[in-house]
Every structure is written in C-alpha cells, then in structure tokens.
Amino acid sequence: xxxxxxxxxxxxxxxxxxxxxxxxxxxxxxxxxxxxxxxxxxxxxxxxxxxxxxxxxxxxxxxxxxxxxxxxxxxxxxxxxxxxxxxxxxxxxxxxxxxxxxxxxxxxxxxxxxxxxxxxxxxxxxxxxxxxxxxxxxxxxxxxxxxxxxxxxxxxxxxxxxxxxxxxxxxxxxxxxxxxxxxxxxxxxxxxxxxxxxxxxxxxxxxxxxxxxxxxxxxxxxxxxxxxxxxxxxxxxxxxxxxxxxxxxxxxxxxxxxxxxxxxxxxxxxxxxxxxxxxxxxxxxxxxxxxxxxxxxxxxxxxxxxxxxxxxxxxxxxxxxx
Numbered sequence: 001x002x003x004x005x006x007x008x009x010x011x012x013x014x015x016x017x018x019x020x021x022x023x024x025x026x027x028x029x030x031x032x033x034x035x036x037x038x039x040x041x042x043x044x045x046x047x048x049x050x051x052x053x054x055x056x057x058x059x060x061x062x063x064x065x066x067x068x069x070x071x072x073x074x075x076x077x078x079x080x081x082x083x084x085x086x087x088x089x090x091x092x093x094x095x096x097x098x099x100x101x102x103x104x105x106x107x108x109x110x111x112x113x114x115x116x117x118x119x120x121x122x123x124x125x126x127x128x129x130x131x132x133x134x135x136x137x138x139x140x141x142x143x144x145x146x147x148x149x150x151x152x153x154x155x156x157x158x159x160x161x162x163x164x165x166x167x168x169x170x171x172x173x174x175x176x177x178x179x180x181x182x183x184x185x186x187x188x189x190x191x192x193x194x195x196x197x198x199x200x201x202x203x204x205x206x207x208x209x210x211x212x213x214x215x216x217x218x219x220x221x222x223x224x225x226x227x228x229x230x231x232x233x234x235x236x237x238x239x240x241x242x243x244x245x246x247x248x249x250x251x252x253x254x255x256x257x258x259x260x261x262x263x264x265x266x267x268x269x270x271x272x273x274x275x276x277x278x279x280x281x282x283x284x285x286x287x288x289x290x291x292x293x294x295x296x297x298x299x300x301x302x303x304x305x306x307x308x309x310x311x312x313x314x315x316x317x318x319x320x321x322x
Contacts, residue, residue: 003015003016003017003040003041003042003043003284003287004016004017004264004287006209006267006269008161008184008185008209009182009184009207009208009209010160010161010181010184012107012160012161012184013075014043014075014107014108014161014185014209014269015041015042015043015075015269016264016269016270016287017041017043017260017264017269017270017271017272017283017284017286017287018041018042018043018044018045018075018077018211018269018270018271019033019036019041019043019044019045019271019272019273020045020213020271020272020273021033021044021045021046021047021050021052021056021273022045022047022050022213022220022273023050023220023273024050024052024056024273025052026051026052026054026055027055028275029052029055029056029058029059030055030056030058030059030062031059032059032275033055033056033058033059033060033063034059034062034063035277035280036059036280037059037060037063037068037069037074038063038068039277039280039281039284040281040284041280041284042069042073042074042075043074043075043076043077043271044056044060044074044075044076044077045077045187045211045213045271046076046077046078046079046101047078047079047081047110047112048078048079048080048081048093048096048097048100048126048127049079049081049112049127049128049129050127051127053078053097053100053101054100054101056101057100057101057102057103058102060074060076060101060102060103061102071103071104074107075107075108076101076103076106076107076108077106077107077108077109077110078094078097078101078106078108078109078110079109079110079111079112079165080093080094080109080110080111080112080146080150081093081112081127081128082112082113082115082116082117082130082139083117083118083119083120083128083139084119085111085116085117085139085141085143085145085146086116086119086139086141086145086146087141087145087146087148087149088149089119090146090149090150090152090153091149091152091153091156091158094106094109094153094158094159095158096122096126098158105157105158105159105160106158106159106160107159107160107161108159108160108161108162108163108184108185109150109153109158109159109161109162109163110162110163110164110165110185110187111143111146111147111150111163111164111165111167112165112166113165113166113311113318113320114143114164114166114167114168114171114320115139115311115318115320116138116139116140116141116142116143116146117130117136117137117138117139118137118138118139119139120137130311130314130316130318131314131315131316136316143171143174143175144174144175144178147162147175147178147179148180150162150181151179151180151181154181161184161185162181162183162184163183163184163185163186163187163208163209164183164185164186164187165186165187165188166187166188166189166309166320166321167186167188168199168320168321169198169199169202172186172199172202172203172206172208173202176206182206182207182208183208184208184209185208185209185210185211185269186199186203186208186209186210186211187210187211187212187213188210188211188212188213189212189213189214189307189308189309190210190212190213190214190215190263190268191212191214191215191216191217191238191259191263192217192238192241192244192259192262192299192300192302192303193217193218193238193302193303193304193305193306194217194303194304194305194306194307194308195300195303197303200266200268204267209269210267210268210269211268211269211270211271212263212268212269212270212271213271213309214308214309215259215260215263215270215271215272216238216239216256216259216272217235217237217238217308218235218237218238218308219237219238220308221308221309238255238259238302239255239256239259240255241299241302243295243298243299243301243302244258244259244299247291247295247299251289253282253286253289254279254282256272256279256282256283256286257282257283257285257286258291258299259299260272260283260286261286261287261289261290261291262291262296262299262300264286264287265290265291265296266296270286307321
C-alpha cells in the first residue's frame with residue numbers, strides 16, 4: 001500500500017508518514033534505514049545534531065545500489081543546527097550534511113530551533129550540541145538573516161524546500177512577513193498532551209504543512225531524565241489512556257497506530273521510529289482506518305499543554321517556548 005502524501009505549498013509532494021532519525025544510534029542506522037526503505041518508508045527525518053548522518057547515508061546508498069529505490073523516490077529531511085545560523089555559515093552546514101549523507105540535494109531543510117548560538121568550528125566539535133560542556137555561546141544573528149540564507153540554498157538547488165522547527169505562532173507570523181520564499185513546513189512537538197490547536201490553525205491558514213515529532217508523548221523522554229516525563233501524573237503513557245486503548249481495541253490496531261492516525265487524520269504528518277520490524281510496518285500503515293469525530297475529540301481532550309522537549313530542561317537558558 002503506497003504511503004499517502006501531501007502537497008507542499010511549492011508543489012512538492014511529501015509523504016504523510018516518515019521515519020524519524022532522532023536517537024538512532026549510528027551503529028544500527030545503516031541497517032535500520034535500509035530495512036525501513038524495504039518496509040516502504042520514503043521520508044527520513046534527520047538533522048546534523050543527531051550525529052548519525054554518515055550512517056544514515058550508508059543505508060540510503062545500499063538501498064539505491066540494490067535497486068530498491070531511486071534517489072527521486074526518497075524525501076530526505078535535515079536541519080540547520082543553532083551554531084550555523086550566521087548567514088555565511090548556512091551553506092557550510094548543508095554542504096556538510098550533504099557530504100555525510102552522500103547526496104546532491106536535500107528535499108526539506110529546516111531551521112532546527114529559532115535560536116542562534118555562536119559558531120563552533122566543526123574541527124573542534126561536530127555536532128556541537130548545546131548540552132556539551134563549553135560549547136554553548138550566545139549568537140547575535142537574527143532569524144530573518146538566517147532565513148534569507150536558507151532561501152539562497154533553494155536558489156542554488158541544495159534543497160528543494162525550506163521550513164522551520166520549534167517555532168511558535170509569533171515567530172511563524174514574523175517569518176511569513178519577511179520571507180521571500182514561504183516556509184513549506186513547520187515541525188513541532190505534537191501529541192494528545194500537547195495538541196497546539198492555535199498553532200496548527202495558523203500554519204494551515206498560511207498553507208504550511210505541519211509535521212509532528214514525539215507523537216507518543218512522554219515515552220521518548222523518560223530515558224533522557226526529563227523532569228516532565230518522570231512526573232507520573234503527567235506522564236501516564238498515552239498508550240494506556242482510555243480513548244486511545246478503546247479505539248485500538250475497536251479497530252484491531254495498536255495504540256501507536258491510533259495515536260499516529262489521530263495526527264494524520266488531522267492533516268499532520270508524522271515521523272515515528274522503531275527498531276522492531278513489525279512495528280516499523282505498523283507505524284507506516286496507520287491510514288487504512290478512520291477514527292470517528294467523537295474519538296478524535298476524546299483523544300484531543302487529553303491535552304494538558306504539556307511539553308517534553310524544552311531546552312530549559314537541558315539546563316540551557318534558551319527561552320524558545322516561553
């Protein structure tokens with residue numbers, strides 16, 4: 001069954017379901033990406049700061065060399081990390097990602113976070129995450145300057161589309177006002193504990209496709225020792241919430257499939273991941289059933305405006321969300 005796709009505002013087709021590469025260990029990434037392609041995944045959502053683009057590229061290369069897919073069949077996503085926001089560093093960043101991935105172009109390139117850090121020479125630290133001691137330095141580049149540098153990447157054919165990640169409504173509206181090339185996509189944390197209704201309406205109004213990360217809520221963050229995820233009252237697994245469990249039983253689906261369908265039925269793309277071949281297939285095939293309006297509303301009613309991915313939790317004073 002072909003994966004449904006959505007048309008971005010520049011006419012490019014993007015799969016509605018992709019494979020997320022955050023926290024995929026480099027040791028398993030080549031085989032996991034290869035198996036995901038065999039399973040039917042065509043979109044792979046990565047980032048330079050994930051530290052696995054070389055290994056992801058090996059999996060892609062193997063699949064192409066064996067004739068499973070052609071490059072044009074794939075939709076490859078990467079992201080500009082905060083230390084490369086200076087306009088004269090943006091091209092350097094995407095070229096490093098392209099070299100690591102072994103590709104000539106990216107399909108969609110995001111600004112990863114709306115916050116500029118000072119430049120860190122890759123020869124000293126790559127990737128330079130903000131939780132690495134001694135790395136964090138405040139930058140002075142504006143988001144407008146960075147966006148215009150991304151627009152040049154489109155003009156040069158290094159990426160087909162550009163977008164933003166972790167933007168709130170204010171930052172998104174500001175971007176729309178100065179953008180010569182409008183953002184094609186917005187990637188945000190989105191799950192029933194954080195439905196972000198107003199932000200979704202804003203993006204939809206402007207024709208910007210929304211992609212959800214962390215579709216299963218707190219599960220991805222417990223191992224990171226997130227205070228919010230460790231809170232037992234707030235962090236009850238979404239799989240165990242009655243509207244999710246009841247729908248799973250009714251339709252003969254897994255709770256994960258129900259949570260993903262809750263997003264995709266709302267028009268939000270998803271990028272789950274799994275090391276398990278069976279779950280790989282289940283996560284990909286979540287669009288062959290429809291939740292009722294009442295079921296959608298019941299799942300949405302779990303909203304607590306509870307965010308799990310916040311730089312503040314890493315001890316870094318980056319007030320992205322407040």
